[in-house]
Amino acid sequence: MAGIVSYGGYVPRYRIRTREIAEMWGEDADAMEGGLRVESKSVPDEDEDTATISVEAARTAFENAPVEGDALGAVYVGSESHPYAVKPTATIVAASVGATPLMTAADLEFACKAGTAGVQAALGLVEAGRIDYGLAIGADVSQGAPGDALEYSAAAGGAAFVIGDEGVVAEIEDTTSYTSDTPDFWRREGERYPQHGERFTGKPAYFKHTEGASKALMERLGTSPDDYDYAVFHQPNGKFPVRVAQSLGFDEEQYETGLLSPKIGNTYSGASPLGLVATLDEAETGDRIFFASFGSGAGSDAFSFSVKDGIDERRTGLKETFEDVEYIDYAQYAKHKGKIRRD
Amino acid sequence: MTAPRFWRKINQRYRLVGTECRTCDTAFFPPRDLCPECRRESDIAEKAFSGEGEVVTKTVVHDAISDYDAETPYTLAVVELDEGARITAQVVEGDGEVDVGDRVEACFRRVRDEGEEGIVQYGTKFERV
Amino acid sequence: MLRDVAVVGVGQTSFGEHWERSFRDLFVTAGVRALEDAGVAGDEIDALYGGNMSAGQFIQQEHVAALIADYAGLATERVPATRVEAADASGGLAFRQAVLDVASGASDVVVASGVEKMTDLGSAETTEALAGSADREWEVFGGGNVAALYAMMARAHMDRYGTTRRQLSEVVVKNHENATNNKYAQYTNEVSAELVESTPFVSEPLRAFDCSPASDGAAAVIVVPAEDAEDYTDEPVYVEATEQASGSLAVHDRDDITTLGSTARAAERAYETANVSPGDVDVAEVHDSYTVAEILAVEDLGFAEKGDGGAFVEDGRAAVDGETPVNPSGGLKACGHPLGATGVRQVVDAAKQLRGEAGTQVEDASVAVTHNVGGTGATAVVNVLSDRNGRNRRSR
Numbered sequence: 001m002a003g004i005v006s007y008g009g010y011v012p013r014y015r016i017r018t019r020e021i022a023e024m025w026g027e028d029a030d031a032m033e034g035g036l037r038v039e040s041k042s043v044p045d046e047d048e049d050t051a052t053i054s055v056e057a058a059r060t061a062f063e064n065a066p067v068e069g070d071a072l073g074a075v076y077v078g079s080e081s082h083p084y085a086v087k088p089t090a091t092i093v094a095a096s097v098g099a100t101p102l103m104t105a106a107d108l109e110f111a112c113k114a115g116t117a118g119v120q121a122a123l124g125l126v127e128a129g130r131i132d133y134g135l136a137i138g139a140d141v142s143q144g145a146p147g148d149a150l151e152y153s154a155a156a157g158g159a160a161f162v163i164g165d166e167g168v169v170a171e172i173e174d175t176t177s178y179t180s181d182t183p184d185f186w187r188r189e190g191e192r193y194p195q196h197g198e199r200f201t202g203k204p205a206y207f208k209h210t211e212g213a214s215k216a217l218m219e220r221l222g223t224s225p226d227d228y229d230y231a232v233f234h235q236p237n238g239k240f241p242v243r244v245a246q247s248l249g250f251d252e253e254q255y256e257t258g259l260l261s262p263k264i265g266n267t268y269s270g271a272s273p274l275g276l277v278a279t280l281d282e283a284e285t286g287d288r289i290f291f292a293s294f295g296s297g298a299g300s301d302a303f304s305f306s307v308k309d310g311i312d313e314r315r316t317g318l319k320e321t322f323e324d325v326e327y328i329d330y331a332q333y334a335k336h337k338g339k340i341r342r343d
Numbered sequence: 344m345t346a347p348r349f350w351r352k353i354n355q356r357y358r359l360v361g362t363e364c365r366t367c368d369t370a371f372f373p374p375r376d377l378c379p380e381c382r383r384e385s386d387i388a389e390k391a392f393s394g395e396g397e398v399v400t401k402t403v404v405h406d407a408i409s410d411y412d413a414e415t416p417y418t419l420a421v422v423e424l425d426e427g428a429r430i431t432a433q434v435v436e437g438d439g440e441v442d443v444g445d446r447v448e449a450c451f452r453r454v455r456d457e458g459e460e461g462i463v464q465y466g467t468k469f470e471r472v
Numbered sequence: 473m474l475r476d477v478a479v480v481g482v483g484q485t486s487f488g489e490h491w492e493r494s495f496r497d498l499f500v501t502a503g504v505r506a507l508e509d510a511g512v513a514g515d516e517i518d519a520l521y522g523g524n525m526s527a528g529q530f531i532q533q534e535h536v537a538a539l540i541a542d543y544a545g546l547a548t549e550r551v552p553a554t555r556v557e558a559a560d561a562s563g564g565l566a567f568r569q570a571v572l573d574v575a576s577g578a579s580d581v582v583v584a585s586g587v588e589k590m591t592d593l594g595s596a597e598t599t600e601a602l603a604g605s606a607d608r609e610w611e612v613f614g615g616g617n618v619a620a621l622y623a624m625m626a627r628a629h630m631d632r633y634g635t636t637r638r639q640l641s642e643v644v645v646k647n648h649e650n651a652t653n654n655k656y657a658q659y660t661n662e663v664s665a666e667l668v669e670s671t672p673f674v675s676e677p678l679r680a681f682d683c684s685p686a687s688d689g690a691a692a693v694i695v696v697p698a699e700d701a702e703d704y705t706d707e708p709v710y711v712e713a714t715e716q717a718s719g720s721l722a723v724h725d726r727d728d729i730t731t732l733g734s735t736a737r738a739a740e741r742a743y744e745t746a747n748v749s750p751g752d753v754d755v756a757e758v759h760d761s762y763t764v765a766e767i768l769a770v771e772d773l774g775f776a777e778k779g780d781g782g783a784f785v786e787d788g789r790a791a792v793d794g795e796t797p798v799n800p801s802g803g804l805k806a807c808g809h810p811l812g813a814t815g816v817r818q819v820v821d822a823a824k825q826l827r828g829e830a831g832t833q834v835e836d837a838s839v840a841v842t843h844n845v846g847g848t849g850a851t852a853v854v855n856v857l858s859d860r861n862g863r864n865r866r867s868r
Binding site: 344348352356373399400401402403404405406407408409411412414416417419420421429430431432433443454455464466468 | 596597599600603607608609610611612613614615616617619620621623624625627628631672673674675676677678722723724725729
Binding site for chain 2: 083084087
């Protein structure tokens with residue numbers, strides 16, 4: 001059965017504290033930190049973007065993979081911050097891992113779930129026997145307008161998964177999606193920052209779709225939260241994933257391993273995939289992982305993974321990279337994020 | 344650097360694909376099509392470099408050409424790759440902490456933009472191991 | 473050489489920011505001064521060589537040798553004019569080509585000139601143009617401009633030989649002091665080491681005052697067969713050797729980045745041809761585009777032991793009354809560095825030393841060396857000049 005053959009995550013090493021942003025805008029720092037349950041978020045270096053983060057994640061995945069880049073038949077990069085409006089990020093990634101030219105590639109966009117859409121697309125091609133291996137990436141250098149609520153959480157990071165049916169270490173038992181046309185968060189062509197429907201992003205969007213996909217998947221598989229050792233959800237902040245996990249019947253022991261947003265913020269397309277990377281780094285053979293992404297607009301892709309032999313050889317030590325970080329102030333952050341225009 | 348000129352060496356810039364002379368067993372990065380030692384007896388083949396090496400010398404650039412102006416100050420180094428060739432590239436490390444003799448490894452970064460409307464040119468920089 | 477060659481006339485413009493003077497104004501002034509100095513008329517000239525690094529980038533003008541010939545009034549005489557380019561060694565090469573032309577017997581009266589008009593561009597564009605002397609694909613693309621590359625050579629020299637920040641500063645102190653008597657120099661003010669060390673970093677460890685400035689200027693010399701020299705002047709300056717050597721374009725491709733192999737090789741050949749040793753040299757005009765470049769030069773030219781260049785300058789051995797006076801004109805640092813003009817300007821200043829006409833005069837100077845480098849050292853030109861008087865007179 002097909003699934004994840006190897007994986008890798010990348011989070012830039014710079015961090016800004018929620019308090020620093022709150023103080024900049026004269027907001028109540030304690031209330032902001034407590035309300036979002038995000039202490040700090042990751043910030044890309046000035047020369048990092050979705051393409052570089054995708055490449056670093058992909059290269060980490062190939063460090064431990066049983067195959068080389070040229071084995072790939074497809075590369076999909078999901079993001080809402082592709083460096084180009086027209087010209088794929090996926091070709092940059094493909095070239096950087098030596099996958100070109102006999103392969104297909106495309107960029108995907110579905111707010112924060114474009115990465116898992118790529119996993120499903122690659123999985124379909126593998127299961128159909130069209131390709132041997134596919135690479136699916138979710139990565140973002142997300143944007144929040146200065147002073148907007150999004151600015152407290154919009155972070156940078158990404159994760160890459162090599163999907164195949166040989167050498168699988170996390171079998172995809174099944175996947176289900178729940179999708180509707182729900183305008184909770186958007187960015188129009190040519191606009192720098194996204195807009196959102198504030199509280200409309202919660203119940204009718206995040207919770208309805210995540211719960212919808214999750215329940216449908218468990219019903220189809222005949223599983224319940226008790227059957228899983230770990231649970232990972234999209235994490236736009238530190239609060240929503242905990243609430244959705246609890247409402248579905250998962251407890252802290254199951255979701256804490258994959259809950260990264262309190263430390264790194266919301267990495268958008270990278271968010272739930274990075275949670276999965278952190279979980280795979282700790283899961284043992286035989287463990288089961290429940291996973292659900294969410295993307296505004298809106299949809300959720302739920303997956304059930306079964307961890308297989310060989311997982312020990314694939315571990316990446318993602319969380320260890322969180323120990324060597326550099327905290328920056330708002331001025332440095334503004335420079336890193338290109339918020340200061342020089343022309 | 345125009346798009347075709349950048350694109351022509353994309354494998355070299357992205358993946359450190361250099362060359363080697365099999366006659367004298369010398370590795371070249373940047374790639375050479377003619378071995379300066381063996382010249383017409385050169386037997387040149389592609390060679391992939393691991394991207395690991397050591398800082399030979401470095402500087403912190405404060406005054407850069409305009410394309411790199413937004414990044415100053417940045418650390419620039421000559422890195423000797425383990426396979427034997429040397430390259431000039433930025434070292435991505437806060438506050439210029441990297442020093443001569445430090446071990447470094449390749450990472451993938453934006454190197455320059457061809458203006459706001461032009462192409463983004465990616466390539467190899469280094470980070471301290 | 474098939475026949476000996478002598479310099480019989482020299483001329484230059486002042487170097488600096490010539491806001492009101494164009495590229496063509498500059499070379500005409502320098503050329504006329506050289507011709508007047510030699511007492512040569514335009515219709516006697518057989519050929520012209522023009523050193524210029526980058527008129528294409530600085531003033532969007534190519535085909536500059538033809539322009540020079542035209543505005544110098546030589547086009548009507550159909551004088552062949554050739555542009556010579558080797559970054560900021562262009563002037564040194566133009567001189568060498570002129571000497572070889574005469575030495576070969578092909579021409580009898582040849583003008584070697586160099587010119588650069590830099591200040592029409594802003595500092596960012598100037599740095600960009602200068603970067604054309606380095607490897608654009610593999611040094612500049614990575615963020616290495618010329619100052620950064622020299623800074624890395626300086627760092628390596630400091631690490632290996634213990635060269636100090638103060639020793640770099642002493643190069644500036646000496647060269648500015650020398651230039652106080654040079655009416656053509658861009659800077660004629662004295663500076664202290666402390667002042668040098670208080671200027672902003674350009675590329676660590678190099679600071680703003682470690683760098684030669686962007687300048688406008690032109691220089692020209694007239695060369696003729698040695699046997700005819702006294703028909704033009706009472707004080708001919710003889711070209712004992714003109715040698716040129718190459719090195720790798722990129723600094724990273726050099727086995728040893730604390731030496732310019734091109735300089736060392738050109739110097740070795742020049743001394744052999746001229747039958748002199750470094751100890752015989754009375755005065756040297758060397759390429760101090762950056763302070764560290766002068767330290768490398770005094771070593772690679774054999775005036776100081778390798779690694780000892782910093783101390784050589786600091787201890788006053790390169791001073792005008794020292795063991796080997798280096799850059800009594802003020803060098804590139806204080807004279808200014810109009811790229812393509814510099815190599816010819818060095819010959820002008822060396823000739824003045826040998827004639828005893830220099831502002832900061834080295835006593836009894838009889839053998840002079842000029843040393844011109846392109847970019848970070850992929851090209852070097854070393855000339856040995858003499859007055860064939862006194863202790864260094866030799867029969868040939």
